[in-house]
Amino acid sequence: MKLLVIVPLCVLFTLTQQSAENCVCEFAQSEKSFPHDKLKTAQAAASDCNSNLTPQKTVELESLLLGLHHRLPQLEKDVSMLEKEDDGELYGVLSLYVIENEMTEIKQLMDKLNSTALERELLTADTTQRLQDLREEMQELETFDTMQVVKRQQANQRLRRDLEQCKNGLHPTQQPTKPPHGTCPYGxxxxxxxxxxxxxxxxxxxxxxxxxxxxxxxxxxxxxxxxxxxxxxxxxxxxxxxxxxxxxxxxxxxxxxxxxxxxxxxxxxxxxxxxxxxxxxxxxxxxxxxxxxxxxxxxxxxxxxxxxxxxxxxxxxxxxxxxxxxxxxxxxxxxxxxxxxxxxxxxxxxxxxxxxxxxxxxxxxxxxxxxxxxxxxxxxxxxxxxxxxxxxxxxxxxxxxxxxxxxxxxxxxxxxxxxxxxxxxxxxxxxxxxxxxxxxxxxxxxxxxxxxxxxxxxxxxxxxxx
Missing domain, CATH: 2.115.10 (Tachylectin-2; Chain A)
Structure with a gap:
C-alpha cells in the first residue's frame, strides 16, 4: 500500500520539474533608465563652482578697496600741505617728490584693483551661467523621482524649519549673561x-x-x-x-x-x-x-x-x-x-x-x-x-x-x-x-x-x- 502512494508522487515531481525547465518569463520595464552620466556631470559642475568661488577672491577685492580708501585722503592731505608751504624753493620740490611717489603707488593699486574687478566680473558671469545650466539639469533629473522621495525630503525639511521657528517663537532663547567690562575703553x-x-x-x-x-x-x-x-x-x-x-x-x-x-x-x-x-x-x-x-x-x-x-x-x-x-x-x-x-x-x-x-x-x-x-x-x-x-x-x-x-x-x-x-x-x-x-x-x-x-x-x- 505504501509503495502504491510513493510511485505517483515521484511521477508528479518529474512532470513538474520538466514544466519549470520549459517556462520562459518576459520582463518589460515601463520606466526610463536613470541617467547616471548626467548626475555625475551635475556633481562635477557643482564641485567646480565651489572650488572657483572662494572667500579669498571676494576679500582680495575688498582689501584693495580698503587700501585705496586709506590712500586717497592721505594724498589729499599732502597736496593741501604743498599748497600752503610751496614757496618755489627746495621744500616744494621735496613735497612734489613725495606726492609723485604716492600717486605712483595709487596708480599701481588702481591697476591691480581694475584687474581683480575684471576677473571677478568674468567669474560671476561664468558662474551664473553654470548655475542656470545646473538648475535645468537638476529639474530634469527630478522627473526620474517617480516615488517622490526627493520631494518628500524637501517637504520634511521645510516642516522641520517651520517647527523650529515656531518653537523659538514660543520659547525665545535666553541671552547669556555677559560679564561687565573693566578698564578697557571699548568694553x-x-x-x-x-x-x-x-x-x-x-x-x-x-x-x-x-x-x-x-x-x-x-x-x-x-x-x-x-x-x-x-x-x-x-x-x-x-x-x-x-x-x-x-x-x-x-x-x-x-x-x-x-x-x-x-x-x-x-x-x-x-x-x-x-x-x-x-x-x-x-x-x-x-x-x-x-x-x-x-x-x-x-x-x-x-x-x-x-x-x-x-x-x-x-x-x-x-x-x-x-x-x-x-x-x-x-x-x-x-x-x-x-x-x-x-x-x-x-x-x-x-x-x-x-x-x-x-x-x-x-x-x-x-x-x-x-x-x-x-x-x-x-x-x-x-x-x-x-x-x-x-x-x-x-x-x-x-x-x-x-x-x-x-x-x-x-x-x-x-x-x-x-x-x-x-x-x-x-x-x-x-x-x-x-x-x-x-x-x-x-x-x-x-x-x-x-x-x-x-x-x-x-x-x-x-x-x-x-
Whole structure:
C-alpha cells in the first residue's frame, strides 16, 4: 500500500520539474533608465563652482578697496600741505617728490584693483551661467523621482524649519549673561568680523611663517607704517624687519622704506627665532636666537637688549603652539601688544606646560614685570593675543575655522573656557596672531598670507572688571 502512494508522487515531481525547465518569463520595464552620466556631470559642475568661488577672491577685492580708501585722503592731505608751504624753493620740490611717489603707488593699486574687478566680473558671469545650466539639469533629473522621495525630503525639511521657528517663537532663547567690562575703553570683546584685509604681499606663497602689524606707539611720522617679518631661513629664522609706508603699499607689495637689518646673515647671535614678534615704541620684540629670553631691537639706534625669562622656560621648539595634526615650530615665546604695552606668553617646566603670562616693562634696559600663571595647556592652543589686559587663546577647529575659546583677566585673575568666538580663516593655519590697539584690528599671518579682522567690543554700563 505504501509503495502504491510513493510511485505517483515521484511521477508528479518529474512532470513538474520538466514544466519549470520549459517556462520562459518576459520582463518589460515601463520606466526610463536613470541617467547616471548626467548626475555625475551635475556633481562635477557643482564641485567646480565651489572650488572657483572662494572667500579669498571676494576679500582680495575688498582689501584693495580698503587700501585705496586709506590712500586717497592721505594724498589729499599732502597736496593741501604743498599748497600752503610751496614757496618755489627746495621744500616744494621735496613735497612734489613725495606726492609723485604716492600717486605712483595709487596708480599701481588702481591697476591691480581694475584687474581683480575684471576677473571677478568674468567669474560671476561664468558662474551664473553654470548655475542656470545646473538648475535645468537638476529639474530634469527630478522627473526620474517617480516615488517622490526627493520631494518628500524637501517637504520634511521645510516642516522641520517651520517647527523650529515656531518653537523659538514660543520659547525665545535666553541671552547669556555677559560679564561687565573693566578698564578697557571699548568694553568687553564681543566678536570678530569677517576678514577685512587679505593679501599675499610681495612674495606670494614664499614664506609660510611670519608676522605683520602696526606699531601701537609709533614714532612721529610713522603712524601709518606697517611692518612685516618673514621667516626666510628654515621657517625658523629672520634677520630683518620690512616696512611699508601705508596699508595699501603692503597690499600691492611696494616696500618703502624697505628693510632694516638686525644682522647681515642668518643665523647669528641676534637672529629672530620664531614667528611670534611685535613692534612697540619703535622697537622690535622677539625670541632671542637659541635663548630663553626676549630681545628688544631699537630701530633707531640698532642696539639690542635682552629680557631674561624665568628658569625652566621652554624654548628651542620644546613648548610650541599645536593642534591635533601638527605643531608650529619655534613658537615657544609669543610676544603680544595691547593698550598697555608689551607682553610675553610662554610655558615652563614648573607649570607643567601651562601658559604663563608676563608683562615686559619698558625702560633701559627693559625688564620682566608681573607674572600670571594659567591652567590652560599650551600644546592645546594654536595662538594667543592680548586686548585690554586680557589674554585670549585660540584653538584649531577646521581648515576654515579657528575658535577663541579661552580668556584670562589679569586684573581679576578669572579664567573662562567658554568664549566661543569663531574666526573665519582664508588659509588652514594661523602662524602668528596679534592685536593692534591703534585701530582695534587683529592681524594674522596665515601660510604666507596676511589677513586682518576687526575686533568688536561692547561697552556696558557696569564699570567693574570681571
Amino acid at each position: 568687553q570683546l564681543l566678536n570678530i568680523t569677517e576678514p577685512r584685509v587679505y593679501t599675499a604681499g610681495e612674495y606670494p606663497g614664499s614664506y609660510k611663517y611670519g608676522a605683520w602689524g602696526r606699531d601701537p606707539k609709533p614714532e612721529a611720522g610713522k603712524e601709518s607704517w606697517h611692518w612685516l617679518i618673514m621667516m626666510t631661513s628654515s621657517n625658523r629664522y629672520a634677520h630683518y624687519v620690512r616696512f611699508y609706508s601705508t596699508l595699501s603699499s603692503l597690499i600691492i607689495g611696494v616696500s618703502v622704506p624697505g628693510n632694516i637689518l638686525i644682522h647681515s646673515s642668518n643665523p647669528a647671535t641676534n637672529t629672530i627665532q620664531g614667528p611670534n614678534n611685535v613692534l612697540y615704541g619703535g622697537a622690535l620684540y622677539y625670541n632671542c636666537y637659541n635663548k630663553d629670553a626676549v630681545c628688544r631691537f631699537n630701530l633707531t639706534t640698532k642696539s639690542i637688549t635682552t629680557v631674561e625669562l624665568p628658569k625652566g622656560t621652554r624654548y628651542n621648539s620644546k613648548g610650541n603652539f599645536c593642534h591635533l595634526d601638527e605643531c608650529y615650530p619655534y613658537t615657544d615665546l609669543d610676544l603680544a601688544t595691547d593698550e598697555s604695552g608689551v607682553w610675553v606668553i610662554y610655558t615652563t617646566t614648573q607649570d607643567f606646560g601651562n601658559l604663563v603670562l608676563s608683562k615686559v616693562e619698558e625702560g633701559e634696559p627693559p625688564k620682566l614685570g608681573q607674572t600670571w600663571h594659567t591652567s590652560v595647556y599650551k600644546l592645546a592652543v594654536t595662538n594667543t593675543f592680548m586686548a585690554c589686559g586680557v589674554l585670549y587663546a585660540t584653538r584649531y577647529v577646521s581648515k576654515e575655522v579657528e575658535e577663541i575659546f579661552y580668556s584670562f583677566n589679569t586684573v581679576t585673575g578669572k579664567e573662562r573656557f567658554n568664549i566661543g568666538i569663531f574666526i573665519k580663516k582664508l588659509a588652514p593655519n594661523i602662524e602668528a596672531l596679534n592685536y593692534s590697539p591703534v585701530d582695534q584690528m587683529l592681524h594674522a599671518y596665515c601660510d604666507s598670507y596676511m589677513v586682518s579682522y576687526k575686533v568688536l567690543f561692547e561697552l556696558m554700563d557696569d564699570q567693574s572688571w570681571s
